Amino acid sequence: MRNATIRQLQIFSVAASHLSFARAAEKLHLTHAAISLQIKQLEEVSGTLLFERIGKRVFLTEAGEILLGHTRQILQSLKEADEALLALKGLKGGRIAVAVASTAEYFAPGLLAEFRKTQADVRIRMLIDNRDTVNRLLAGNEVDLAIMGRPPAELDAVAVAFAPHPLVIIASTAHPLSRLPNVAVEDLADEMLIVRESGSGTRSAMEEFFLERSVKPRIGMEMGSNEAIKQAVVAGLGISFISQHTLGLELKAERLRILKVEGTPVMRRWHIVRHKSKHLTPALAAFWDFMVEVAPAQLRKLV
Structure with a gap:
């Protein structure tokens, strides 16, 4: 695996998460052929098949499941290294990926706008979907945090009710x-x-x-x-x-x-949720504190 590239691992992670080369191509703005080529090259490097097709459906092989777990750890470590280096340089920036349960889409953008007033250099990616998808994104480490109602019982998570x-x-x-x-x-x-x-x-x-x-x-x-x-x-x-x-x-x-x-x-209660093993970078810690301390007052204005 020493000859695998970061780009190949990124593509593999997206394709494995969606179990679809077409969805991976759409997400990464690449062609289907480019996705297939990168996966094929990664399979050659690893010396094993990572996907198998049964009928019209795509599944991960046992080797694919093992590699996916390690790939997510690698990509998360690279992200945390990037955040730590930014903090070391005295930069205020950082990146946050937030999954939002669809019902929370009525107030989440306003909360993000309030947060950006004090943390203008932080880049935020917001994904809105139903509860099941938000749970999957959290479990797969595809997002850093989630704003949702009831926290997922099946996930080893840290959850704080904020409103x-x-x-x-x-x-x-x-x-x-x-x-x-x-x-x-x-x-x-x-x-x-x-x-x-x-x-x-x-x-x-x-x-x-x-x-x-x-x-x-x-x-x-x-x-x-x-x-x-x-x-x-x-x-x-x-x-x-x-x-x-x-x-x-x-x-x-x-x-x-x-x-x-x-x-x-x-x-019910709104919660801010993260995986228990999620490392809080300076940007994530600032957003977490904002949700717990500032967001309740913002939501009281809506009822």
């Missing part, structure tokens, strides 16, 4: 339930619910809420974005269980209303 996260039930202002001073959970049993996809933290919280009250909700539509859900509720297609942090504009415009359902808002 309350209220979840509410909404309807259009024209919906009959929106005119009631109080709504019983049983009154929702016949309503059509528009919900997030399986794997979403909001979906899991909704299922727990109804299960605890022995009510079986009628799921009429499943959507992958909060924006689509809100527009569907405004159009009168149903009601929804959603984060209150996503509703600022629609509530001000009186297009949606939060129903006063017993047991709501369901209170």
Whole structure:
């Protein structure tokens, strides 16, 4: 492996993470042929196959699994060395990769903007996706930190709750339930619910809420974005269980209303999460402290 290049390891890491040469080409802005060539050369250097194709799917071989673990350690060590050298030179810069659960996309950019006011030289990469993908990015060391609801139980992680996260039930202002001073959970049993996809933290919280009250909700539509859900509720297609942090504009415009359902808002917590083995560079430590100390006040402005 002494003749392997850093570029080959970078390409291998991306291809192995996605189990797709096409996705790797897209992520790295290379051609499919270039990805295949680099992987082939790495296989020649290692003297073993790293991928195998079964039908239309690509899988890592046992050798590929072993090499992937070492590759991630190598790339992380290089990144940490870069950060340490910057700090040694007295530079304020650094790089941070943050995964954000999709519901947090309504406030995360604002928090990053506030952080950049005091750390203007830090470069930040933000990835937004659902809970399952954020968990995978953390586990694969593809990001440094994550902003999410419930931390992944299966990951050896450090998590700090930094702000309350209220979840509410909404309807259009024209919906009959929106005119009631109080709504019983049983009154929702016949309503059509528009919900997030399986794997979403909001979906899991909704299922727990109804299960605890022995009510079986009628799921009429499943959507992958909060924006689509809100527009569907405004159009009168149903009601929804959603984060209150996503509703600022629609509530001000009186297009949606939060129903006063017993047991709501369901209170969860927002967390900042990192892998337990993640080394905190100066830039990461500054961002971590910012999220714990400054972010709570920013989120209070949203509810």
